[in-house]
Each structure stands twice: as C-alpha cells, then as structure tokens.
Amino acid sequence: MALPEPSASVFSKDELRSLRYRCGWSQAEMARILNVALADLAGFESGAAAIPVTLKSSLVRISQTADSNAECTQRRALAETLMDERKLSQIHNFDCDPAAIPSKGRA
Secondary structure, three states, X not given: OOOOOOOOOOOOHHHHHHHHHHHOOOXXXXXXXXXXXXXXXXXXXXXXXXXXXXXXXXXXXXHHHHHXXXXXXXXXXXXXXXXXXXXXXXXXXXXXOHHHOOOOOOO
C-alpha cells in the first residue's frame, strides 16, 4: 500500500519516516542531507516537533527523486527481461513500457 504523495503543505511524521526508509538512509544521513541536527530530525519523526516549512520543499524534491529512481529501476528490470526474452544485446528505453511484457500465462 503506497502512501499518498506528500505535498509542500502537508508532510507528516509518518511520511518523513517512510521517505527516509525508501531512500535507505539512517536518521543521521537524512539529518546531514537536510542540514538539520539529528535530534531535530528525531523530533520531526516522533511528532514531538513540527516539520519546518523550509524543509518541506526539500522533502518533496527528495520524494520526487526517489520516485523517479524507482521508475528507472523498474524500467531497467523490464529492459533486461525483454532483452533476455528477445535474445537482444541492447534495447531502447522507450521499448521498456511495463505494458510491453505479456503476463505469464497470457501468451
């Protein structure tokens, strides 16, 4: 179940923690990236402190980058599957549409 896309006006403590997990970062890494103290980030994640408006746009950009990277990773896996199935040495990125691979059992 995917969390709703956070917007600049709403970013909850759960969305913050989820974003950090999605990126594979420790609290210390995320605090460094956001240029905040580790104790402050821990407070944001626990709900003890509100996430400053000045961080929300950075968090949205990080979220968008994480989504983009996930899409690229998915397309790369699809390309490898298509290359293997078609015995190709390379494939164009635009050929990597998820709909291009037939479901198993429906051929």
